[in-house]
Amino acid sequence: MMIKAPRGTEDILPSQAKKWQYVEAKLKDIANAFNYNEIRTPLFENTELFQRGVGDTTDIVQKEMYTFTDRGNRSLTLRPEGTASVVRSYVEHKLYGDPTQPTKLYYIGQMFRYERPQKGRNRQFVQFGIEALGSSDPAVDAEVMALAMESYKTFGLKSLKLVINSLGDKESRTNHRQALINHFTPHKDELCNDCQARLDKNPLRVLDCKKDRDHPAMKSAPSIIEYLNEDSKKYFDQVKSYLEKMGIPYVEDPTLVRGLDYYNHTAFEIMSDAEGFGAITTLSGGGRYNGLVQDLGGPETPGIGFALSIERLLLALEAENITLPIDEALDCYIVSMGEEARQEAVGLCHNLRLSGLKVDIDYLDRKMKAQFKQADRFHAKYVLVLGENELKENKIAVKDMGTGEQSEKSFEEIISFLKKSIKGEVK
Incomplete structure (x- = not known):
């Protein structure tokens, strides 16, 4: 019987992988432009990290984690999100002692959550995220949101909405x-079992409940904005002022709360208004987490970050009918006839690849006509033909597949000719 991929996972086939590569490369370029450096953390961590870092009242910890006991009887968990792992690494390796502060990091990696699979939401998914640790300047909040918005705008997305809120400082949150x-x-007694359990531990999570979202008490719940003290109001006003200086439009939503326990002050989400994107419009989210480093054993350190799903980014591109400018064409394909020509073709193919060209050759002993068809399938820009006559004359027949023009080049000049024609390089 055929074995299939586990539910909630998917194979990224070659036809789609180039889109992923393009998107990931662009996101890395944006992070580098904002002076964020890559960090790579393990796929699994000690379970305690997420219980302490994400919060034991969250759906992630209570319902969605892939947790297992290893042979050493240790409880380990496949990472459900990136921030806790990054902060754990920041504390463990004492990055707070580096003189170049704040510490600005980005990551791209697989995350795992046991939730109901649906369009754009898998049990194994890929996140791009950034974390800025060591600064409580509201300008950093604005920078993170600017980077998040640019992560979508760079691909040509238009139907975007930045929604922001303040969760306030410790005093404001305690009062709220x-x-x-x-x-x-x-x-x-009218709330779901989860909300009943959360009410005393973390009542802010009640506002994020999907089951009770239409309960009348939700609409009349006190807003955090009403409980912001002067420092929190001033901080939020400065964040908004910086966004306005950058020309980044935003919408304030006092009901916006993030699903993780570690957030305070700025919280935000980016949504898609594109038709056909689906009922779940959130593309990404993030916020400030000034107590998380301390919770994980480090010194008191402010931090802020965000994460986006690559899968949902690709869905947003599809919803807005955006085609990525991916060049899938081969630079050239080598057609050979006869064993001696075949020997020369293998060596020529290798040399062309070493020169930086994208080249392929027939490996199925096809006839010449079938080899040309294969070149068409690869959208080859040039076809090089080697046969007995070409070998005798030390020549290679060259066909420009765009113009149909044919010429002959010597073995000595073929590399410089192709690099000049394809790459625009001077001989």
Whole structure:
């Protein structure tokens, strides 16, 4: 019986892999332009990292983690998100002691969550994320949101909306927390089991509930904006001022809360308004997490970051009918006839590849006509033909597949000719 990929995973076949490569390369270029450096963390971590870092009241920790016990009886978890791993590495390797502060990092990697698979949401998915650690300057918040927006705009996406909110500092959150408890307690029995459990531990998570989103108490719940103290208001105003200086439009939404426990002050999401994108419009999200480094054993250190799903980015491109400018064509394909010509063709193919050209050759002993068809399938820019006559004259027949023009070149000049014609390089 045929074995299939596990539910919630998918194979990225060659026809799609080039899109992924293009998108990932562009995202890395953007991160580099903002002076963020790549970090790579393990696919699995000690389970405690996510219990402490993500929060034991979150859906991720309670319901969605892939956790297992290894042969040493250690509890390990496939990473469900990137921030906790990056901060763990930041603390473990004492990056806070590096003189170049703030520490600005980006990552691209696979994450794992056991949730119901649906369009654009798999159990194994790829995230691009950035983390800026060591600065409490509101300009850094604006920079992170600018980088997030540019991560979509660079591909030509237009139907974007940046939604922002402030979750306030510790004092503001404490006051808001009590107000939420007072508000929801009379309705506790009407809420789902998850919300009933969260109400005392982390009532802000009640606002993020998908089951109870239409409950009347949700609409009348006290807003965090009402409980922001002067410092938090000033901070949020500065963030908005920097966004305006950058010319980045935004929408304030006092009901926006992020699904992870570590956020404070700035929280944001980027959404797609494109028709056909689907009911779940959120493309990415992030926010500030000033207490997370300390929670994971490091010194008191402010931080902010965001993450986006590559899968949902590709869906957004599809929804806006954007075609990525990917050149899939071969530079040249070598057609050979006869064993001696075949020997020369193999050596020529190798030398052309070493010179930086994208080249292929027939490996199925096809007839000449079939070899030309294969060159067409590869969208080869040039076809090089080697046969007995060409070998006798030390020549290579060259066909420009774009113009149909044919010529002959010597073995000595073929590389410089192709590099000049294809790459625009001077001999």
